[in-house]
Ligand SMILES: Nc1ncnc2c1ncn2[C@@H]1O[C@H](COP(=O)(O)OP(=O)(O)O)[C@@H](O)[C@H]1O
């Protein structure tokens with residue numbers, strides 16, 4: 357591989373990183389909203405969210421991205437490939453995150469909430485001050501696991517022409533007629549990305565460990 | 570003091586869980602400065618009764634009055650807003666069997682959280698108040714420690730300081746020593762004894778007969794969701810009137 361090809365590879369890697377990053381950064385809070393909305397017992401809305409979450413979890417990324425990219429223009433919403441790709445990953449990861457948030461929410465110790473109610477704290481303050489900090493720590497391993505799965509599943513969005521770290525290997529071997537080196541290089545870059553995420557998780561866990569020891 | 574407004578009063582409280590009638594027409598009067606102990610076999614509804622006083626459980630029927638003002642429900646029977654209920658609760662401290670400290674906060678943070686966020690005290694005022702209380706419960710040196718590093722007895726004393734830091738009109742205790750190793754019970758009871766002596770108004774659900782006998786102004790004996798006896802401790806322990814109370818006491822003789 358020459359310098360140009362290396363540059364192509366890095367550009368593909370960058371595409372994978374930033375598209376995944378937006379999906380993860382957006383998908384974590386969206387998952388929280390979906391997960392809490394699902395268990396809030398709001399008539400119709402909670403049922404709709406439950407339905408959306410099961411459909412979202414069951415739909416392959418390739419199907420979802422085609423649906424958005426091909427389907428939205430049909431109903432008059434124009435969408436470019438990158439937006440469709442980001443949206444696909446975000447909507448998909450949010451449904452998995454919703455289940456993670458829901459489970460840590462539902463297993464939150466009742467007694468701590470009652471102690472907060474007993475001193476006169478109201479719902480919003482109890483959620484923000486007491487529940488969310490602890491829920492975040494409890495959810496972190498699950499969220500991080502989902503985030504790494506998302507990065508690994510992200511090549512699905514190449515189907516609509518986005519040149520990510522996987523797709524770019526095709527482009528490179530079309531020039532070099534040597535498919536193996538770019539694939540190996542891409543594999544190593546995926547490993548580096550995932551390793552970085554695991555490192556981040558360790559750092560965050562360490563910060564919480566001072567009280568959860 | 571026939572004319573004084575009770576610090577806390579429950580009138581004809583009833584509560585069912587599904588088919589189970591847990592409280593039947595419970596009434597209770599707690600005069601300012603009094604310590605009431607609530608005794609009774611396990612499952613008799615003591616916790617539920619206590620939790621109805623600050624509406625952690627919503628009673629099906631009946632009224633709760635804090636210094637004469639309705640708690641949780643207005644005179645017309647409608648439930649009050651969350652905000653209004655929170656205001657009433659802020660005036661009633663509660664200490665739980667399982668401490669229920671917030672593990673992500675240090676001891677000091679546990680104690681100042683509600684005073685700053687609910688009462689609107691400045692951080693400095695709240696810290697000053699909290700430090701005084703932590704000294705009082707013998708935990709001044711633990712202020713920056715997280716709860717996991719405390720013994721059960723220490724946790725419960727922090728929980729008491731947390732409740733006291735709101736300067737409540739009434740303190741509710743639900744078996745505060747039942748989760749403790751026997752050698753740690755004394756340190757918590759000592760704090761409660763001091764509070765009673767200082768004139769704190771308290772309702773204490775307990776199995777500590779010594780505490781009920783020596784510290785309390787009145788004993789309420791519950792069985793199967795009703796108040797069976799209601800008497801000064803000397804009378805209750807010396808001369809229980811009902812067979813149920815006699816049977817209960819014989820197990821602690
Ligand atoms: N949330 C609840 N749902 C259903 N039953 C309950 C609930 N809380 C308490 N009970 C039942 O009510 C009865 C009284 O319980 P409780 O008030 O905890 O008694 P005590 O504190 O005297 O041991 C018990 O039979 C208990 O199982």
Ligand SMILES: [Mg+2]
Pocket residue numbers: 615616617744
């Ligand atoms: Mg109980």
